[in-house]
Amino acid sequence: VSAVPSAVTAVLDDPTTHIDPDLLVLAGEAFPTSLLHTARRTLPDTTIANIYGPTEATVYATGWFSDDTPQPHGTSVPIGRPLAGKNAYVLDHSLNPVPTGVHGELYLAGSLARGYHHQPALTATRFIAHPHHPGQRLYRTGDLVRRHPDGTLEYAGRNDHQVKIRGHRVETGEIETTLLTHPHITRAAVTVREDTPGARHLVGYVVVTAEVPDADLRAHLAATLPEYMLPAAFVTLDALPLNAAGKLDRAALPAPHFDPRAGAYTAPGTGTERLLADIWKEILGVERVG
Structure with missing residues (x-):
């Protein structure tokens, strides 16, 4: 069975459905460790894989497998190590490797697409010459990751989700990751809204297992994040809106009702x-x- 984590969550939460695959492949969006715990409890004999890869790298590029990897400790399952024939590099803005444990942008090599059809400018931006291996190419994913000492990669969000609020550069993915460390939050999304022209605010959207006051959410975030990264409003939803591909539809997130x-x-x-x-x-x- 191969599906996005939100779809697998719906299946495992529904007592009227039943699956018992040899291999359960999750891909396409962040894979929370809470879902991994549920899957391991519900499907004890199933190998669980978290697979990462954009279409430009001919889909699958890295993988994490439950059979040969220790239990992850973060809020999301790592995206693992490069698959056969693939290479993954974590680089800074100057295309130099970053130290282990430091966030950088993920670049992929091996079995790359030729480029974007009739879009040479975009191709030149995303497919670049390998700075350290002449003749090879890299694909710039736009994803932020960090490499653990054991070589596994941890996804940290999109670098194009960086926003600027009152002069501060903010990574919304960092806020989302921190929200997911709250014991009652199962899904989270943070975006910038400008429902009143000129008034830009961070808004947090959460799916919870129990009612959590906004003050508690702010206090939870304030324990590790600076004040300018705290959302001005929170909206509790039954589920995050998804597009036809099963991924978060940010455009469908509702405006705060307060x-x-x-x-x-x-x-x-x-x-x-x-x-x-x-x-x-x-x-x-x-x-x-x-």
């Missing part, structure tokens, strides 16, 4: 305070300003 600037409120008490509050309400497009 003011992301809401917090402790003290009404203006003087004429000057009321005048200032009215000016800021008009500028920010909100109903009240304390």
